[in-house]
Amino acid sequence: MPSVKSQSKYKRILLKLSGEALTGEHPFGIDPKVLDRMALEIGQLIGIGVQVGLVIGGGNLFRGAALSEAGLDRVTGDHMGMLATVMNSLAMRDALERSSIRTRVMSSIPMSGIVDDHYDRRKAIRYLEQGDVVIFAAGTGNPFFTTDSAACLRGIEINADVVLKATNVDGVYDADPRKEPNAKKYSRLSYDEALEKQLGVMDLTAVCLVRDHGMPVRVFNMNKPGALVNVLVGDVEGTLMSEEPSI
C-alpha cells in the first residue's frame, strides 16, 4: 500500500460502493469485515484531507428489477431497493463512527429519526468542508434509477473531482468479464465508447449524465485491499472513463 502521507490527486471525491460487494464472505447481507476495511481506507483519505461523499448500492439486499421479475410491482420493488441503500448506509455510518470518523447520512427520502438529514446540497458541501464523510442514502429518491445514477448525480452536484465506482470487477472490459473470460480490460475509455458498445458495468443513464457534465469516473475493484488509497495517492487502478479515447 502506498504511503498515506503522499499528496492526493483529488480534493473531493464521490465514492460509490457496490452493495453486492458488501456481502464479502457471507452468502447475502452485510459482512462487517468489508465495512471495517472500507472504513479504515476512507479514514486514511480523511487523514490526508480528502473530502469524501459516499453512495452505497443496495444489490446485496434488494433490486427493483429482480423483485419485479419475481412478480412484485416495479415501483414498490424500487422503493424497497432504495430502503436497502439506507440500511447499508446506516451500517457504513456505524463502521465509520467506530473508527472515530465523523459521518452524516443524508437521505433523498425524508426519514426523520433514522438518518441525520434530508438531502440538501449546500448543507452536504458544508459538512464535506468541515471534514465529515457524507453518505447520500436512498439513491435519487425516484424509482427506475440506480445508485450509479445517484452517485453521478450527487458527484456533479457537490462538484466532486471524480466519481470512483468501487465494485466487484477490476475495471471496464469489452464484455462482461464474469461471463466472458477472454474479455479485454480498458485502462481508459470515452463516455461515447461506453454508450455505443453498451458496456454493462454502469447503467447508461449514469454514463449520459457524466458525459454531459464532463465528470471523470474511475472503476476499480473494492475487494482488493489498499485499492482505494492507491487510486488517490498511488499507482493506476482499474479503468478511467472520460472524454479521452480508449487504450
Ligand SMILES: Nc1ncnc2c1ncn2[C@@H]1O[C@H](COP(=O)(O)OP(=O)(O)OP(=O)(O)O)[C@@H](O)[C@H]1O
Ligand atoms: N463490460 C463490462 N466490464 C466490466 N463489468 C461488467 C461489464 N458488463 C457487465 N459487467 C458487470 O457489471 C457488474 C458491476 O456492476 P453493477 O452495477 O452490477 O455492480 P454494483 O454497482 O457493484 O452493484 P450494486 O447494485 O450491488 O451496487 C460486474 O459484476 C460485472 O459482472
Ligand SMILES: O=c1ccn([C@@H]2O[C@H](COP(=O)(O)O)[C@@H](O)[C@H]2O)c(=O)[nH]1
Ligand atoms: O435512484 C434510485 C436508486 C436505486 N433504486 C432502487 O434501489 C435498488 C438498489 O440500487 P442498485 O443501484 O441496484 O444497487 C435498484 O435496483 C433500484 O431498485 C431506485 O429505484 N432509484
